[in-house]
Amino acid sequence: MKANSGSSGKGTGQETEGVTDLQDKSSERSNRLSLVYAAIIIVLATVSARSVNNMISTSLPFLAKYTFSFSNVLVGVLSAALNISTFVVTSFINPHLRSTTRRKVFIIATAIMPVTLLLYYLSTPFSLWPVSILSGLAIGIIFPNIITSATLHHDHIVQMRLLAIYSLSLSLSLVIGPSIETWLLTFLTYRQIFLPFMFISLIGFAVSPFIKFPALKREVSGRKALGNRGLHTSILSITVYNVPFAAITSFLVIFAVEKFSVSSASAYSVFIYFFLTSFIARLTMAIKPFTSLFLPMLISAMITILGLSLIPFMSSFLYFVLIMALLGIPHGTIFPMSSMLIARGTTPAERNVANSYFLAYNNSLFIIVPVIFGYLSITAGFTVSFLVISVSAVVSTALMVMSYFRNRDLFSRHVAARTE
Secondary structure, eight states: OHHHHHHHHHHHHHHHHHHHHHHHHHHHHHHHHHHHHHHHHHHHHHHHHHHHHHHHHHHHHHIIIIITOOOHHHHHHHHHHHHHHHHHIIIIIGGGSOHHHHHHHHHHHHHHHHHHHHHHHTOOTTTHHHHHHHHHHHHHHHHHHHHHHTTOSSOHHHHHHHHHHHHHHHHHHHHHHHHHHHHHTTTSOTTGGGTTHHHHHHHHHHHGGGSOOOOOSOOOOGGGGGGOHHHHHHHHHHHHHHHHHHHHHHHHHHHHHHHHOOOHHHHHTHHHHHHHHHHHHHHHHHHSOOSSOHHHHHHHHHHHHHHHHHGGGOOSHHHHHHHHHHHHHHHHHHHHHHHHHHHHHSOHHHHHHHHHHHHHHHHHHHHHHHHHHHHHHHHTOHHHHHHHHHHHHHHHHHHHHHHHHHOHHHHOTTOOOOOO
């Protein structure tokens, strides 16, 4: 009897272990499918939103100037109105909305985007202003909620991978969108170009109900998150690169034409190499995410300082292209790492408002920096202008290093994801 009992108990134990193994494998398979599902949704939503946003920001000046004969000043003011409306939403509206309300507003915003594209096609010199403001408001809702969605997984390695995929999708959008637009403009007008992008924006609307929002009864709202150390550290980190990038975006082509006497097409082609290395860097991070962030962040900062310092002294266009390709590396790495600092330093209840203020800060840089850099380029020349933003990168790097010594846990390889 004892023998039978022991044999029976052993068999039961083996069966229990077998069931547990099957459950573990099933759970692991479920987690993988969940990750793939989340990645697909984030990619579709991001590529749709960023492609359309980039098309609007780059085509709107041409529509205003060459279809409606706006002056350069009015074109600048119109572009500023678009960016300012986005800034207002990311700073003062999105941070104060509850998760359930924000989800509804997010879906409405994705539905507004194809409508605004149709309105751009039907626009007049007067309606162009409210349509631009409306599209800016929608953009201000869409982006912070996509990036927050990418940070809601409890595993910080998965968070880093999803943030890298989100950033990779941004880079992919800057390849897909301009390529489509370049081809379409061979047979469409600046007014007609808005219509085909309606179909791309509809992809974003279709997947919007599947974007993940925090399942919380209460979230931190408004200015309460301004004291968060994760937000402070991420802002210091992103400043290292986004101050130079805001200047490069606006004046790279002009500088290359004036410095090397190349055609505008050749000058613009530099962005291909710049975004290609950025894309490769983000793809690498998506495949193998960084766990310890400080050393990669410091290396990216040093590449930025080196590249910016060399730009005004380049003697040939080829060397300039190589330097810009080099600068694509920190462009690809710093944004996802800065986003990860927010994820590590905030709970899900704080994350939406922190991401909103983070993107609002970035938006403000792209409003302010081009004006300052443009003024310096006129009064002191491009050499001084690039050296000034090189110094700003040095200062930002020094502040980031100081922040590291105060917040080592945020940069650490062993940091635990905050879930409460």
